[in-house]
Amino acid sequence: MTSATPSSERRVSARIGAISESATLAVDAKAKALKAAGRPVIGFGAGEPDFPTPDYIVEAAVEACRNPKYHRYTPAGGLPELKAAIAAKTLRDSGYEVEASQVLVTNGGKQAIYEAFAAILDPGDEVIVPAPYWTTYPESIRLAGGVPVEVVADETTGYRVSVEQLEAARTERTKVVLFVSPSNPTGSVYSEADAKAIGEWAAEHGLWVLTDEIYEHLVYGEAKFTSLPVLVPALRDKCIIVNGVAKTYAMTGWRVGWVIAPQDVIKAATNLQSHATSNVSNVAQVAALAAVSGNLDAVAEMRKAFDRRRQTMVRMLNEIDGVFCPTPEGAFYAYPSVKELIGKEIRGKRPQSSVELAALILDEVEVAVVPGEAFGTPGYLRLSYALGDEDLVEGVSRIQKLLAEAKA
Known part of the structure; x- marks a missing residue:
């Protein structure tokens, strides 16, 4: 029965x-x-930018469609030529020197964020998340088994958190601090001095930093984008950068992002991606190659x-x-x-x-x-x-x- x-x-x-x-x-x-x-x-x-993707990027994708080389599986972690171009672009744009082996090409920035957290978080590990935050961050942390710990800033500080606030949120279970500048949803940008102070605090306490640089080229007036591991070289071995072509090149629908991290983290995240999605669409990767290799006009x-x-x-x-x-x-x-x-x-x-x-x-x-x-x-x-x-x-x-x- x-x-x-x-x-x-x-x-x-x-x-x-x-x-x-x-x-x-x-x-x-x-x-x-x-x-x-x-x-x-x-x-x-x-x-989402209301502009079309630049013509030279679209043309690169059209040519890729005609090339049988791109009709097949390619390495799960990304086309070697794209990974090398992302490393070169990172040095050009932010002064941060990395090897192609430190790059993983992902299906957009969201997959980059999830895989980065999944690669370093164990169940119960805490991640300090400044709020207001982009909606995907806390969900990705929870999916990876971590615990988001919110630190709230408001309009009186231009939506920027202080080192004192971060320190008050740190516990023995804190493993990562999230750093986003320029920010979604607020548009806030940290000064070089404030960013450096946060980076030095994280390095002092042996914390990982995940920094989202997707809006690196969209700053205005006197504001300046600065890459955290460049400001604080001591972070290099515990810093993960996520980025992509979506915002800079009006390519939200192409779904190409990337992770830059120490090689052991990239290896782990690539293993995860090999089972989750395999390679990013080759046509989109070739388009991204044209984007990051071109100028910023x-x-x-x-x-x-x-x-x-x-x-x-x-x-x-x-x-x-x-x-x-x-x-x-x-x-x-x-x-x-x-x-x-x-x-x-x-x-x-x-x-x-x-x-x-x-x-x-x-x-x-x-x-x-x-x-x-x-x-x-x-x-x-x-x-x-x-x-x-x-x-x-x-x-x-x-x-x-x-x-x-x-x-x-």
Whole structure:
């Protein structure tokens, strides 16, 4: 006689069931669905350049499609010529010298982040995660068996954490500190002095540092990108860099990222990838090779447009009563505080969180933004300014008009 399956039996594993959907992709998908239905939605959700991938990169991919060499399996860790080019590009752009054997090519930055954490974390290891954080970081840490420990910064410090805050969060189980500059979602950039202080603190305590350099070329004004292992050479043996072509070259859909790390970590992460996905698409790898081997003229033009949009968005957001938006120094996001608007009446409703406020904005004026809860800090909204100037002005104007109706 077969026993009945208990109704409480879990069909999805606890590990996977605990993962939240990417909030940024969810907002973007909803905005695109509404657009497809004919609604005049403007989406500030996804961090995706609105520019096409430069022609010379596309042409390299077209040629790769015709070459039978790329119709077959290639090494799981990446095309040797691409790994060598990434090492050369890293020296060119940040002054950090690495060997091709220290590079793993991944299916986008997300796989790079997960595999990096998976390669160094054991169950229960703690990772200090400055918040606001990009949604994928804590989920990747949990998937790898680690424990994210949040350290929160707010608008009063430009969303930058201090060494004192990091030290207060350090325990005997701390293994890694996450360092992201320029930041998604805030656009904050650490000064060279502050970055060096954090790196020296990590080195003093024997911690690993995972640093995400995906926005290295998108800095504005007086801000300057600096690579942590260059500032603090003592970190070299315990530093992991993740990066990719998505933001710099408008290649979000091509899905090519990479990990730079000590060789034993790269070997372990490559073994993992050999079972998870094998090689990244050869066509995309050849496109990435053209991108990292070429000049930075295309990104200079995109950066000029982003800078203009950045200034317009921040000015317009700060014109709204109850909104305060620090000026982002990098990436392509604004992260305004809307805490003063929570609980106020807007068109007969009183949003009690930034989640509810974001939903109200979408429902009432058809503008999609991402609430701060997605990034670990309720009371904020993230808006990407990687979209056309006209849409940007129209979208923020709609928000201005709506929030001008707020009353106690």
